Structure formats: structure tokens, C-alpha cells
Amino acid sequence: MKYLFHKLLKEKIMNIIKKTIFSVLASLLIIGNVYASDKIKIGTEGAYPPWNSKDASGKLIGFEVELAYTLCRYIGKQCVIVEQDWDGMIPALIMRKFDAIMAGMSITDERKKAISFSQGYADEVASLAVMKGSDLEGMKTPAGIGLSSPNSDAKKALKTITAALAGKTVCTQTGTIHQNFLESGDVGKVNLRTYKTQDEVNLDLASGRCDVALAAAVAFSDYAEKSGKPVVLVGPTFSGGAFGNGVGVGIRQDDTELLKAFNKAIDKARKNGDISRIATKWFGFDASM
């Protein structure tokens, strides 16, 4: 009896081991297939509406998701869009977790040291935002300033902003052009607080932990619209300089074939009016470039 029981147990264990080995081998085979396939894997954040976000069911949506499928159609390959946290986006591309980044990533010199960029497909302006009732609301500046070669008006506006931000807690997302700008010294030394996602920035702006936040203007208007919170844009809109030269597809530096393919696809999509159409649909205005 005891012997039989042992034998049964032994068989059962052997079975489990066999099954495990089989399933591991099977999954390895599947992983191998994904790598061998002709698909282009595109990484996006899924947390920066209207550029890219997720719907209620968790499906990735947004301007860049739709544009990615359009570009892949022009390239003639199938696309798989995968989600990746913003702070690991460029390392994940370099480590070949995916082949391209489309995540509202502005083309900057700093990033160009690590990866290549296609030509820009869309541009956006950045803006400061506060909650209604903040003493920053009455800030008198031009509607928009360019920082590539700032004129006297822009310089004056930067001085006004520097004075307004003094002693305030300024919040932004980690590793963004907005953080670069706030650390550039253009607006003096600010009391900066950085967050993993734009969502968290919005939450703390609404709770009052942040006196003022900096991000894409559309990110704030999107949040104000969806949450019903009284978020108000203040000061000028920013472009150029630390804010980069538009948003492009990020690609590994040694992947020149894919870079060429994306540049061609963007040309075609622009000529056919696809980029304008998709941008207008998601932004409410034509953000294409």
C-alpha cells in the first residue's frame, strides 16, 4: 500500500515536471516567432492624452496609435503597439523591447545622443497651468513665445515668469522637455517636483500640492475637460529651444533602414492629408507638421 502510494506520487511529480518543461519550451518557441516575424513593434506610453492613452477597456488609443497604424500601412508591414512607462522608454528601445517610439516624444539634442529621430510629424506648445483662483492667473505675457532665438518680448516674458514662479512648487513629468526647460535656468532656479506620469501631476495640481504645473497645453485642457476640475492655462505658450523641434518617431541609431521607411511613410501620410486629418480628430485642431 505504502509502496503504491509512493509510486503514484512519483508519477504525478514526473508528470508535472514534464508538463512544465513542455510549456516552457512552447513559450520559448512563441517568443522566438515574434522576433522572427515581419512586424514592427512600436512603444507608446498610453498615459498622455490626446497623444496616446487608453480607453475604459484598456485598449491603447489616441493620435499616435491611429497614426502608427497609418504609417505602417504605408511601410507595408504589420504593427504591434506595446505599452511602456515613460521613464523607461528610451532604454527599452535601445534594449530592443520594441523597434520604434511614438509617444509624444519631442526631438531634442539630448535625446539624439542616444537615439535617432524621424522627421517630425506633429508639434505642440507647452503651457503653465494653475487652479482657478491662483495669484498667477493675472500674469501679463504675450500669447506665445519662441525660445530658439528669443526676441526682446520673449526675454521680458521669461523675466515675468521667473518672478511669478519664485517660491512656488512647480510640477512636471520626469524626463520631459518640460523638465529640461525648468532646469535650464531660463526661469531662474525653481522649486521643482517631478512625477512618473502626467496623471499624477494633474492629481497633485488639483489637490494643491503643486502651485503650478508645466506640460503640453493639450494635456491640461484634456484633463480639465474630463475631470471637470477648474484648471486654467496661464502665461505664454512655449515652443523651440529646450522644447525641441516637434515630435518624431524614435528609432535605434543603427536601424537606418527603418528610419528611412518611417521618413518616407510620414512624407506620404502628410501629402495625402492623413496626419492633418488624424490630428484634427484627436486634438481639435491641426497639430500636424
Place this chain on the structure above:
Amino acid sequence: MDLELMIGSLPKLLGAAVITLKLLSVSLIIGLFIGLLFAILRINENVIINKFAYGYSYIFRGTPLLVQIFIIYFGLGQIEYLRSTFLWVVLKEPYWCAIIAFALNTGAYTSEILRSAFQTIKPGIIEAGKSLGISNKIVFYKIQIPIAIRQSLPAYGNEIILMMKGTSLASTVTLMDLTGVAKYIISTTFKPVEVFIVAGSIYLFMTFCIHNFIKFLEKKYSFNS
């Protein structure tokens, strides 16, 4: 491997390790008081007090530290009423939110460690004290507590090390501790492997120091010496 980056990021990371140690020590001190208080409540014979203390340790040991931090930081920040009270002065600061979460968490574990230590004290020792005519209060403070603390040293040493690693979660609420600064450096250099190796080594070194310090205390207060 980018050795230059590893060496270059060392001063910044060491500076951030000071913040980590500060977070750790402040929350351990508060947590030790909480732990001692709740351990005493746990050995109380009153059922309501006993269950209350058990409930606290059950909740804080049964949920992830990250969830606790998020509830205290982002969760409480959503309650509009709270923002108009004096509590907001404390809860507005990420630093204090992290300290509250860490202290409550380590307090729960410490209370369990101390409770089991109290319960392993041999009744004979307490009776010996009483037979010498020492009052109950003095027996508790001068005999039970010192023995319980000595008994719980090895387990408490582990708790310190776990808590030290737990402080890395402070970076999720914008604090620039060791992990926070490591992530910051990565956001501009895009080289996670190098930076995390350096940060990990600093954590390892801190663990080494804590471990040896506890070992030293254990030897010093050993019953055999």
C-alpha cells in the same frame, strides 16, 4: 558598461543615500514607539483593546507598502474636506506622507516582533522580581521591556533592513531618495543598468552596516556574557 557614468553618478547617489537614511531613521524611531505601544496593547487582557491592536497590525502587514503610500499620498489628497484642516499642513508634504506610511508599516511589524518577545519571557523571571518586592510597574519597565528588546534584536534587525529597502518607494511620491535620484540620472543618460548597479551597491553597503551593527548589539547584550 559606461564606467565614467558609474563613477560620475556616485557623488550624487551618495548624497541621495543621506536622504534615504534620514527617511529610514525618522520612520524607525516613530515606528518603534508605535510598535512598543501596540505590543503592550496586544498583551492587554481587554478583548476590545486587544482586537484593536491586532486589527492595526493585520491591516498594515496584510497590504503592500506601495499601496499604503499611494493611499496616504494620492488618496488622502483627494478628500476636499481634509485639505481645509490643519492635517493638510503635514499631508501636503511628500516627505511627511512617506514618513507616516513607513512609520505605520514598520510599527505594525515591530509590534508583532515585540509581542512575541514579551510572550516568550519566562514567568519565573517576573515572579522572581515580584518576590523581591518590586512593584508591577518596575518589573514591567526594568525587567520585561529590556528582556523583550534583547529577545527581539535579530528579528528587529531584519525589519530595519526590510524597511531600508522599503524606503526606495519614497521615489514614487516625488521624493529624491537614492532610487529617486537614480531614476533622475537615468532620465537624462538613458543608461539604467550602470546607474542601478551603483545604487544597488550603495543599498548593499547600507545593509552590510546595519547587519553588523545589529550583530554587535546582539553580542554586547548577550545573556551569556
